[in-house]
Structure formats: structure tokens, C-alpha cells
Amino acid sequence: MRIVFAGTPEVALAPLEALLASRHDVVAVLTRPDAPAGRGKKLHPSPVAARAAELGLEVLTPRRPRDEDFLFRLSEIGPDCCPVVAYGALLPQRVLDIPARGFVNLHFSLLPAWRGAAPVQHAVIAGDAETGATTFQIVLELDAGPTYLRTAETIRPTDTSGDLLQRLSVSGADLLVRTLDGLEDGTLEATPQPAAGVTIAPKLEVEDARVDWTAPAEVVDRLIRGCTPAPGAWTTFRGERLKLGPVRAGDTTLAAGAMAVTRRAVQVGTGTGAVLLGTVQPAGAREMPAADWARGTAPGSADVLGT
Incomplete structure (x- = not known):
């Protein structure tokens, strides 16, 4: 054809x-x-x-x-x-x-x-x-x-x-x-779609990709993966936007948005268990491992993501 x-x-x-x-x-x-x-x-x-x-x-x-x-x-x-x-x-x-x-x-x-x-x-x-x-x-x-x-x-x-x-x-x-x-x-014919089972998938806007840390860990994980690479999941840190890469399950319990930082990892609390941040990208900066970002910003106990 x-x-x-x-x-x-x-x-x-x-x-x-x-x-x-x-x-x-x-x-x-x-x-x-x-x-x-x-x-x-x-x-x-x-x-x-x-x-x-x-x-x-x-x-x-x-x-x-x-x-x-x-x-x-x-x-x-x-x-x-x-x-x-x-x-x-x-x-x-x-x-x-x-x-x-x-x-x-x-x-x-x-x-x-x-x-x-x-x-x-x-x-x-x-x-x-x-x-x-x-x-x-x-x-x-x-x-x-x-x-x-x-x-x-x-x-x-x-x-x-x-x-x-x-x-x-x-x-x-x-x-x-x-x-x-x-x-x-001439070997293929179209079949009408069933009326049942219709779901709608509108374009994701930037605000749709904002992480709600009070949600369960699995919901946070799915939102971030679903928004990667576009429109890009994000949260806020000290009033500025912080872009987030995919996360993994953590091994502790923290308040929603609270962080536990070690030399090699950053864990963040959700509505259930904590998640380990992967890569992050501050506004105007390059993407980097979360631990590198934390060394440069030194989050304290008063710092909560998403506020």
C-alpha cells in the first residue's frame, strides 16, 4: 500500500x-x-x-x-x-x-x-x-x-x-x-470495542506529578515511575522544586516527608514505610545521586520534603 x-x-x-x-x-x-x-x-x-x-x-x-x-x-x-x-x-x-x-x-x-x-x-x-x-x-x-x-x-x-x-x-x-x-x-476485519472497561488517560500535567508523601509507599513508587521521564515527578525542599527519579523500598519508618540521611542513602517517610531516593535534580542543577545532593544541602531534622 x-x-x-x-x-x-x-x-x-x-x-x-x-x-x-x-x-x-x-x-x-x-x-x-x-x-x-x-x-x-x-x-x-x-x-x-x-x-x-x-x-x-x-x-x-x-x-x-x-x-x-x-x-x-x-x-x-x-x-x-x-x-x-x-x-x-x-x-x-x-x-x-x-x-x-x-x-x-x-x-x-x-x-x-x-x-x-x-x-x-x-x-x-x-x-x-x-x-x-x-x-x-x-x-x-x-x-x-x-x-x-x-x-x-x-x-x-x-x-x-x-x-x-x-x-x-x-x-x-x-x-x-x-x-x-x-x-x-483482505484477511483482517475490525472488531467494535466493548462498552465495558473504558478508562481514560488524559495528558499528565506538571502538577499531577507532585508527590504526596502521606500516600502509601507503593503509591509514591508508582507515581514516580509513571512520571519518568515525563512530566517528571517532583517535590519541594526548602521551598524549591526537587525532581525525583525512581525510588526503592526503605527499611525504616519516618513521618511523611521526613528524611533520614546517611553517607550513602537518603530515606523519606511516606504514609506507610520509608522509601530510598534514587536520583534527584534540584532546580537549575544537574541530576545526581540523592546521597550526593544530601551532602551538599545537609538536610536537618526540621527539613521535610513537600512543605
Whole structure:
């Protein structure tokens, strides 16, 4: 099939590479416009745009998918199908109607669970034992279209959302290629999603990633892992934000937010047992082991995280 691939972040690269190596013909990519990044906030192309440019593929970057110039160009290209992986914008019906076989999305959950922008993060935070990837036909209702194929993935006790997304990107790439193969061969039909079991996974904002030290240790652990690497879990220390990496179970009991510091470890109290901090990153500084940070800041008995 003649396809236009839609995707934006790094997690979309493995599916793009798989499609490039498949029997299908990737003729262009659709991605979000250049965005500011880094300390200088200079405009940079998305990972998908950068890879497409290396390959000499046409790159479509409409500000809005309903822009007339984009609609005209996509119609002119005439794709048979448009596979989508984390494109990052809702597609209007006029766009969905252009390819004969529609838009096929690779979504990182076992639909109908965790529809929305952050399915992997929410699965980790919720303590799910399993997640996965699903291919489905895009319709106007968010992630509600009929499904084609799915693959399951166990959530490991130490998985961050970044770890899980990396694995799902690889397994999902094969799933997406098999879906397009089946559509072209006529061997694959879409199945409506069940009405039961729908959960929603909205984008996580910075405030969602703030640690509540009165919560049980396992809840703190899941929140931090689910928010790693983005948006990044955090707390406050002496009134300033302190970014947190994944934690481990501690071996003591402390009041919520209170710290016990030794030469090699920093333990923090939660609503149940303490947790051992891993890496931390103070505002304006580099990431470092928690013990190194403590040596420089010398927390006292009056210092409580999160106040």
C-alpha cells in the first residue's frame, strides 16, 4: 500500500522504521511543527521529521490538520492508508476520509482501557499488572474506533513509563506492519470495542506529578515511575522544586516527608514505610545521586520534603 505515516515523538521511530522495511511504500510523513527545546528554546524538528528528512521523504507539518493547504496536499498524494503513532493532534473527518483504508492508529494500551494521551503513564500509576498495544481504525471519538490486532506486555515492578514505552514501541511496530498487511490482503476485519472497561488517560500535567508523601509507599513508587521521564515527578525542599527519579523500598519508618540521611542513602517517610531516593535534580542543577545532593544541602531534622 501507498502510505503516509503520522507520528511525532521518538516512540514513533521504531514503527516508522518497521514500515520502511515492509512491503508498503512510505511516501511522506505527517508530524507536528517544529517546537522549542533545550535551554535556548530554539525550534527543533520532531524526531519523526528529522528521520524523514534524512531519508528524503516529504514532511507535512500543518499547524492544524484542518488547514486547507494540508488537506489539498494529502489528497494530492493519495495514500491508501495512514498509520498513526503518537501524532499529537485530533484529526477532523475531512482528513480521515482521504485515504481509502482510513487512518490506523497504534495505541499503547489494551483498548478499551486507557483511552487518551498518556495510557502507559496511567497504567503504571494505577498499578496495572499488564498493558499492551492495540491497532484500531481512527474515528472522531477519542480512541474509540474498532480494533484490529493487539499484543500484551507485562508491567515489571521497576518499570518506568519510559521503559515500558520503549518495549511497546518495538512490539507495536510489528503489530502495525501485520495490521497493514492484513488490510491489504483482505484477511483482517475490525472488531467494535466493548462498552465495558473504558478508562481514560488524559495528558499528565506538571502538577499531577507532585508527590504526596502521606500516600502509601507503593503509591509514591508508582507515581514516580509513571512520571519518568515525563512530566517528571517532583517535590519541594526548602521551598524549591526537587525532581525525583525512581525510588526503592526503605527499611525504616519516618513521618511523611521526613528524611533520614546517611553517607550513602537518603530515606523519606511516606504514609506507610520509608522509601530510598534514587536520583534527584534540584532546580537549575544537574541530576545526581540523592546521597550526593544530601551532602551538599545537609538536610536537618526540621527539613521535610513537600512543605
